[in-house]
Amino acid sequence: MWNKTDFVLHVLRKNFPAFCMALVFMLCRTANAQELKNFSGKITDAETGEPLPYVTVFVKLPNHTNKATTTDFSGLYHLVAPMASGDSIYATYVGYVQAKKPLPKTHTGxxxxxxxxDNQMLSMVTVTPKSYVNPAWAILDNVVKHKDDNNLDKLKSYQYQSYNRLELAVTNISEKMKKRKVMKQILPLMDSLQKMAGDEGKPILPVFMSETVSDFSFQKSPEQKTEHVLRTKVSGVGIEDETLISQIIGTSFQQYNFYKNYVRLAGKDFISPITDSWKTFYNYELTEANDKLDGRELYRIEFKPKRDHDLAFVGVIWITKDSYALYRIDVSVAPDANLDFLNKIRIQEEMVQPAGTTAWIPEKTRIVLHISNINKSWSGFIGNFYVANKNIRIDQTFPKDHFKEPLTMSDSITRKDDSYWAKNRPEALTPADVKVYQMIDTVKNLPIVKTYADIAGMLINGYYKVGKVSLGPYPYTYSYNDVQGSVLRxxxxxxxxxxxxxxxxxYASYGFTDHRWNYxxxxxxxxSRKPWSQFGVSYTHDLNQTGYQFENFAKANTVFRxxxxxxxxxRRGPFEQNDLRTYVQTDVAPNWRATITADRRSFDPLYNFEYFSPANNQRYQNYQVSEVIGELQWTPGRRLLQSSKINKRITLGNGADNPVITFRYTHGVKAFGGDFEYNKYxxxxxxxIHMGIFGKGEYSVTGGYIPSSLPSPLLENHRFNFNTMRFLEFTSDRYASLTYTQHLEGLITNSIPLIKELNVRTVADFNVLDGSLRNDNGGRPSTLRRPTRSLDGIPYVEAGYGVENILKFLRVDFLYRVTHRDHVDELGAPPSNFATRISMQFRL
Structure with a gap:
């Protein structure tokens, strides 16, 4: 008799070979059933080439479920799926058309x-019953209630190391453009561009790429910030000074705080999706109530603006369930926003909560700007900014001299060291990134590209570089007036x-009517470049105009001059002038600039002029003055950029809504041929001032006092900011003026059907001047034909309205003269109490 154990052993001995084969077969079947496919890749925007984070990538399984993953902040994904997956792989994300590609037969790929x-996304309308309570509303209410806890503004200080990368590329390379001479040398690169773009992407031509590492510190009270640039790497077309680029990138782009009601971008205020008045501006949809990322439970909410053309966002936010903090955000400016030239603005941000605080700080930020709305047939530009912050420290106490300089640079800032970048980049460069660097180096060395870069520089700076000399400025090359006729310069x-x-x-110029040379x-x-200090001397023989001598404190641009x-x-009081001028200018402190000028100039009028001096009882039909002028200007928040290769003082911004204040004192002396002694203050x-949905206000307040007896051309002849005032109509030796413009953006026009499609914007103007003129300066009726040159105690008021952004470049103002409406001129003619001002401007 066999017991059970002996029986099993006997069977195994007799059938061992067959049993082993069966076991191997079963194990292979099991292994095949559990074999996996392993796929990875990068997901980008077909138009701009930007990486797309948070995209869901999935395959369909036989049991009618999906195996999915999501892309990281760099648009990369890694998906592991069973061998029995379907024959396709999908990618889906809000705002985009779902993409589908065949799966390869291999196990990896x-x-x-x-x-x-998906351009139809914004046009979709959701209809809900009146009784419907949006579940996203309670979440947004709590987000607003917890703002003070989660906002980084609660921190007394913070510090981190920041990695910045900027990429610029040319897009919309049309077939017509490819036939141009400049492109023929680049065409061999087009195949590589197409491969980089992918099957569905549009090829873009990279022209600039930079990387910067810097240490950034911020202190709340008193508010101070400083940045120390450690290293920079720049490659681009037409770059004169790579250290200058690193300063611009590092200081102008740090982070965006969506806890504030408005986000400042491109000089405009965009409504934050978590603004205190969120329900007024946005529609929300809770698309995922139990999302989970990095081990955190989150709400996922999609949103879009309620009103067309507003400066608002469309996108997705992820809110933490425990503290109602903003964890991630992916937003784009609405495509129909009242914004020029920028076809797309996209911001993606990931937040991190440092130890020891409830506040959240941006850890990774990406911004994509697509400029392509200038002309349909023109190429556009794509700018891709990426910032990653690490080693975040909060509530530190800094030494007193820590914020002495708002910007400093390491001595090794431009050192070539690949190992440094490999260590300090948040992610290694992809093969495509390496190819971009190589391609830029190829493009920038093409002679035709260098020529085009010089032309572009001329259009921006006004000068065209020829070796060691820059010719220009080109706006002065030709002019025409009723005194000189045609003028070539x-x-x-x-x-x-x-x-x-x-x-x-x-320069030298010649007038073809008066046949005179000016020079x-x-x-x-x-x-010194730090602090910036310079000296200069000049001599000018040329025509000048009394009506445009002194009023303008702001530096006028070349086109206006x-x-x-x-x-x-x-009619503006022309006169010939010989002007010998010397000056010394220095930055006495980071926000203070001092200038001392010595000036000796003549006044030879080209109109009937006579002045009787009560000081010496002499009559003057021309004169000379010698002046010493001291000027001190305060520009809080403005940063002076350091450049060893550009021979001019370059500043960046003036802080957030900070004023610029200028003091000026002029002392005239009788030495060196001067005819008068006087003082001017x-x-x-x-x-x-940025005002959110109410747009932006711009004001200028000017005051002056001249306690001396002087001829009228040396007094203040008001005209510069008053378009309804005649030239030389009013003169003052004591005065105060206010000019104010309110740019209402689309506050009114965005609500008017048909009009809103034109993207025009309204403006309001208000200008007022109060001044007086003593009797010894002509306050009493003059011996000339002008009845009076004084305001006679009645302020001059001018008000108006206008429309800007007409065809993107034009602005038209309609101005009304409110006071002095019956003030006749020397011929007895009343003034025109209405003026139309047409100007060109470049505003986003």
């Missing part, structure tokens, strides 16, 4: 997606290739 934006200045300290400049020569010398040399200048404050 790289599958990249280029996803196309040729000028230029030396550039950095001549000297990084000495700058020589000058200028100047020498400037830069003593060139334009006032045209037209009927006889003047001050100005200028400021731009």
């Amino acid at each position: 790289v599958i990249d997606f280029q996803m196309k934006a 040729f000028g230029g200045m030396t550039n950095k290739y001549f000297s990084d300290k000495l700058v020589l400049g000058g 200028n020569g100047s020498v400037d010398y830069i003593f 060139a334009s006032i040399r045209n037209g009927k200048i006889t 003047a001050a100005n404050i200028t400021q731009k």
Whole structure:
């Protein structure tokens, strides 16, 4: 008899070979059933090439379920799925058309997606019953209630190391553009561009790439910030100074705080999706009540603006369930926003909560700007900004001198060291990134590209570089007025290739009606770049205009100064002038600039002029003055950028809504040929104030006092900011003026059907002047034909309204003269109490 154990052993001995084969077969079947497919790839925007984070990538399983993963912040994914998965892999994300690609037969593979934006998303309308209570509303209420706890503004200080990367590329490379001469040398690169773009993507031509590592510190009270740039790496077309680029990137782009009601972007205020008044501006949908990321339970909420054309966002936010904090955000400016030139603005941000606080700080930020709305046939630009912060420390106490300099740079800032970048990059460069660097180096060295870069620089700076000399500024090349007729002018200045300290400049012009030559020569010398200090001397023989001599405290742009040399200048008090001027300028502190000027100039009028001096009982039909002028300007928040290769003082911004204040004192002396001794005092404050949905206000307040007896051209002849005032109509020796403009953006026009499609914006103007003129300065009726030159105690008021952004460049103002409406001129003619002002401007 066999017992059970003996029986089993007997069977195994007799059938062992067959049993082993069966066992192997079963194990293989089991292994095949559990064999997995392993896929990875990168998902990008088909239009801009930007990486897309948070995209869901999935395959369909036989049991009618899905195996899914999501892309990380760099748009990368890794998906492991059973062998029995379907024959396709999918990618889906809000705002994009779902993408689908076939799965390869192999067990592993790289599958990249280029996803196309879904332009129909905003046009969808959700209809809900009146009794419907949106579950997202309670979440948004709690987000607002917990703002003070989660906002980084609660921290007394914070500090971190920041990695910044900026990529610029040309997009919309049309077939017509490919036929141009500049592109023929680049065409061999197009195949590589297409491969980088992918099957569904559009090829873009990279022209600039930079990386910067810096240490950033912020202190709340008193509010101070400083940045120390450690290392920079720059490659790009037309770059003069890579250290300058690193400062611009590091200081102008740090982070965006969505806990504030408005997010400042491109100089405009966009409504935050978690603004205190969120229900007024946005529609929300809770798309996932139990999302989980990085071990945290989150709410996922999609949103879009309630009103077309508002400066608002569309996108997705992830809110933590425990503290109602903003954990992730992925937003784009609504495509129909009242914004020029920028076809797309997208912000993606991931937050981190440092130990020891409830506040959250941006850890990773990406911004994509797509400029392509200038002309349909023109190429556009894509800017891709990426920032990653690490080593975050909070509530530190800094030494007193820690914020002495708002910006400093390491001595090794431009050192070439690949190992440094490999260690300090948040993620290693992809093969495509390496190819971008190589391609930029190829493109920038093409002779035709260098020529185009020089032309672009001329259009921006006004000068065209030819070796060691830059010719220009080009707006002055030709002008026409009723005194000189047609005027041709040729000028230029030396550039950095001549000297990084000495700058020589000058021009010569000829009038074809008066047959006279005018000219200028100047020498400037830069003593120091930190603090910036320079000296200069110049001599000018040229026409000037009484109506445009003194009023403008703000530095006028080249186009405006060139334009006032045209037209009927006889009504503006033209005169010939010989002007010998020397100055010394220095930054006495980070926010203070001091200038001392010595000036000796003549006044030879081209109109009937006579002045009787009560001081010496002499009559003057022309005169000379010698002046010493001291000026002190305070620009809080403005940063002076350091450049060893650009021979001019370059500043960046003036802080958030900070004023610019200027004090000026002028003392005239009788030495060196001067005919009069006098004093002048003047001050100005200028400021731009951002007001959220009400747009932006701009004001300038100017005051002056001249206690001396002087001829009228040396007094204040008001006209610069008053378009309904005639030239030389009013003169003052004591005065105060206010000019104010309110840019209402689309506050009104965005609510008007048809009009809102034009993207025009409204403006309001208000200008007022109060001044007086003593009797010895002509306050009583003059011996000239003008009845009076004084305001006679009645302020001059001008008000108006306008429309800007007409065809993106034009602004039209309609201005009304409110007071002095019956003030006749020397011929007895009343004034025109209405004026239309047409101007060109570049505003986003």
